[in-house]
Amino acid sequence: MEYCDGGSVVDLMEKRGFSTLRIGEAVAIILQVLEGLTYTHNAEIPNVRLADGSFAKGRGLIHRDLKPGNIFLANVGGKQVAKIGDYGLAKAFDQAGLSGQTMTGNVVGTPYFMPRQQVVNYKYTQPDVDVWAAAACLYVMITGYSPRNLQDQDPFLAVLQNDAVPVRDRTSAIPQPLATVIDRALIDNPDIYYKSAAEFKQALFNSIS
Template sequence: MTPTPTDVPTISLTMVKGLGGQSRHVFAERSTCVLGRADDCAPRLPDDEHHRTVSRHHCLLDINPPEARIRDFGSLNGTYVNGEKIGQREKHQSPDEAAAVSYPERDLLDGDEIRLGETVFRVGIHVPATLTPFADVPAQCSNCGRDVAGEIGARTGEYVCAVCQNDPGAVLRLLLRLAGSAQPTPELAPIAGYTLVRELGRGGMGAVYLARHEATGQVVGLKVMLPKAAANTVARDRFLREAKLTSTLRHPNIAALHDAGYAGGTFYFTLEYCEGGSLDRLVERRGGKLPANEAVRLAVQVLQGLEHAHDAGIVHRDLSPSNILLTGQGAALTAKVCDFGLAKAFDQAGLSGLTRTGATAGKPWYLPRQQVINFRNSSPAVDVWALAATLYRCLTGEFPRDFSRARDPWQAVLQMTPTPIREHEPSLPPGLAEVIDEALRETPAIGFQTAAEFRAALSPWA
């Protein structure tokens, strides 16, 4: 039995009815959990005659202690919470047809019971007394003071309300004003003297702006990340430690992270400014595809940056065309990887809330199935796979998997293999196509385990 930590929130699953397998699983950190009969599920139900009513990938638990949510994957026999069915495909539907259906979700509470076939798990939610909010302490937005008691749920800590999160520029401008005041706090010193010029891009966790230092004229990217869940001291410290580690990376193909800080429920970063924008914007400007020689040359540069980071023990875990930045022009165009590990560290610290379910579910377009099954997978190979998926997108305008609008993206990763690249782009040289297809192989392991291996295989076409 796994010991239960007493000083941090946890989610536990205890088997109270069923056969085989570990009887108790405890999650003390941000995680995902796929239940079913497949070998890669944890908890895994036996693949025997007693569990034929359970699908191979039956349901998904999105876990961010002390919160958790469950969603059925369109199983044949349904998932039940406290006797209530939350999902089941029609008998005439195939698994592929069921993947296009939106099934109800359920936020889990302490004591809830989840039934799959004849197996029952009981949910346990542990919140340390030291983290239990006092009833007479109002929960307020750190930015505007609005009451946020209805937004933060069971978590404690500082929080920026949903209204303010929709305007990250206003939050950042307030921090800049405070940093420029007569008595700025030490936490804001790294951004003192900067003014915003324009917004460069926006994502689900925040936005990045071009900023200029008034005294020196230096321009930087100034990024703000707004937690979707209340940020307690443990989560803040964990994330900022990861950011500090990232700031040590210095390489021509890595966009430098200069400073990182936290104030008023908001994380901010000053980054190397790359005037060419992001790779996805370049592909868009070029009509959706890049020539093979240019795409491969940029991919090789990214692999050089990944190799340097991996040698330092740092894995990105969230690589995509949007966080590959560009400098220079023409033959001198240079790719630089940014946000090294920040998005995944943000998620793993529990700051992104529940992101694997619901309308705001993450989009694993560039994730190998190893990362979906094992959310904390941080091997260099996951970055290599993501770069191969990015190269595939640049060459074909398509994702390696068929992520149709209605399909559950997480189920697509679990159940679909990447489409051979020449089915989307027949003009590619067969040798190059073979290298990319091998890089996107996932079973029994990812095709290329290191950035150096993939870079060497691509070099004839760079």
């Protein structure tokens, strides 16, 4: 596997005493993550295992466990480049049934970074769950808090019952245009607001331009 000498985003935050990242730095990392998701959500997958055990060509991988610990940082030509790792829970979303490492009926992932749709319909999740998770990663990176309040509650129940806390309620240092985009990206009731990584990336870019 490729060695990423910068470690993960979690490692970067630990180096700063579990501090938040600078807004510009965090946004730059997530813009690269969204570029990576745009690729994987549209990539051709040569062999996807179907429910009946046969294999077929698929299109697009959903990560389903995107979080700061799975975002790695490498130095490429003197520039920090973000790379998405740990596709162990990934699924080819245009094929029904079992795929990869996932078993029917299981809900797998990290509740801090999961939208409602991933709990309710894990087996048939669509790419927008990764888009929501990318927004959740950005939220954590710039506030130090998870989007939802999960204390004293079953974490998966909290995902279903609690909306994301507006990002400026965590810290007023977030510029309003950026806060608006982040808050929209974390809407998941009844549907996830941004349907594609490219859509969220464009909105994020426009908010800081």
